Amino acid sequence: MPEASAAPQHDVAPDVMHDVVIVGGGPVGLLLACLLAQRGRDVAVLERRTERSGRSRAIGIHPPGLRALGRVGLEAEARASGVEIRDGRVTCEGRVLGSMSFARAGSVWSLPQLETEAMLERRLADLAPGALAPGVEVRGLRDLGTHVQVTGDRGGETVTVLARYVVGADGVRSGIRDLVGIGWASKPGRAHYVMGDTRDDTGEPSTALLHFEPAGVVESFPLPGGRRRWVAWVRRPPREAVASQLATIVASRVEGRFDPEAAGEPSVFEARQHLAERMHRGRVALAGDAAHEISPIGGQGMNLGWLDALLLDRELEHAIESGAPYEAFERYDRTRRASAARAIRQAAFNMRMGAPAAGARLRVRNAAVRTLAVPPLRAVLARAFTMRWL
Known part of the structure; x- marks a missing residue:
């Protein structure tokens, strides 16, 4: 992993009841973890990879995304590291x-995703040392009504993690989405x-x-x-x-x-473009590319996921405080699926305009x-x- 890999690894203790377990340590999962850690919540991030890909990926940080980074104290660093368009x-x-x-x-700020993730990882290490657990591939979920049991594999060893809520931020091929049985609807634009x-x-x-x-x-x-x-x-x-x-x-x-x-x-x-048929089931919610696949032409995907994280942070806090998760996640589902649908339509228009x-x-x-x-x-x-x- 990049510089932030020096942070202590999470011990994935089976007897700890975390407030939230996030599956996926990409930019969306890391931002959400930082937001929750700032509130003092016990958060764990389970990431399948042990090191990050250096291949070129998202670069655009749009004004809403920049504000989202500002919520965890990273706006100035993003501006200093990136270039203004x-x-x-x-x-x-x-x-x-x-x-x-x-x-x-x-303005839109340009910064390679690898650097953005490293920045978020360092911030999470400051806010919640050891919250990131690399090398854990989640294989199973059991929603037990009062909490969720997460099972995974880490180097051939089975690990079990307990959490009040789980967020799948594990990308377009989301295993969490499949485990909870949420449909993945294809949308125009390819x-x-x-x-x-x-x-x-x-x-x-x-x-x-x-x-x-x-x-x-x-x-x-x-x-x-x-x-x-x-x-x-x-x-x-x-x-x-x-x-x-x-x-x-x-x-x-x-x-x-x-x-x-x-x-x-x-x-x-x-x-390609897809939209999850819903963005939660029980105590499990989806965010980022696990909830919506948007054409990267226009650079919307990562920023859209960050807006998911901002709302999900508030709704999770409400759910933990009130003990009413389903109402909170229903609001999240309605709001963020509507935004994702608009982004998908815009991206499809962009692709049509750019076709031969x-x-x-x-x-x-x-x-x-x-x-x-x-x-x-x-x-x-x-x-x-x-x-x-x-």
Whole structure:
């Protein structure tokens, strides 16, 4: 694990009744754990991995996400570690279709997820030393009415943990969601992309560049350290992405230069969208990607999960204090599923706009982008891009 791995590991004591056990030590699970620890709650985080992947993942911290980090005292560190994206521009075949400033809606900050997780992990170690238990794969849950029994495997040894409430923050392939029998409904929006990071040669270190090209969208975003992330739509994903392939795709569509010599290992991914049929069952709730899979185009997933964590923190506190978990989780379910549904619709729209287009369809799409990029719709678009409405 990164720097925070020096923190003491949780002993996963079977005779301790925790207030909350969180399954999944990604950015959502860690933020929720920090929020609960600040309230003085006994929280344990069970994480299957023993070290974090260095592969390029989420980078965008939107204004609501920045405020969420501020709730655990990390806003200043996120700003200092990240790079500010102050504006965006949309082009097609070298012509500017529209531009927007985020001055009023609030800037987006770019910080690789690995660094964000390390920051949250260090904060959790300060608030609740030993709360994070790496290397534990949860295999079973038993909701006993008054509490939940969690069983897992740690290096071949069976571990048992007791908690008043359990939160599944274990990603799109959530084992917790399956264990409690919550359905996973497919939603519109699916596409393939190649993504990679390299040196920023655009000369625009604070601008998001969206190239809505006839052959498919190419997006690029600033990263800390003078680097830039490139994401390109592809009809068929290559079996194994290499930097030279992504450089060829970028060069064939836009003037921007992706330098393969300065690039890390690219990744290929399929953007898909799903929504859990409900976000809780009994004393178990879902949060983040375990509850909703959102296309990463637009960078909404991690921030949406953080907003889940903010509300779930309040509802868990109410449930622990009042002893009425079901009413609290029903409010959480209604509010957060509605937000996730809006985010899914927005992401599906983004994917449609970035798909290949030609002839009349290309002209109509470009006209629509130009319309959205003028007042007053430009302000609405900026609010949507920065997630102010979720």
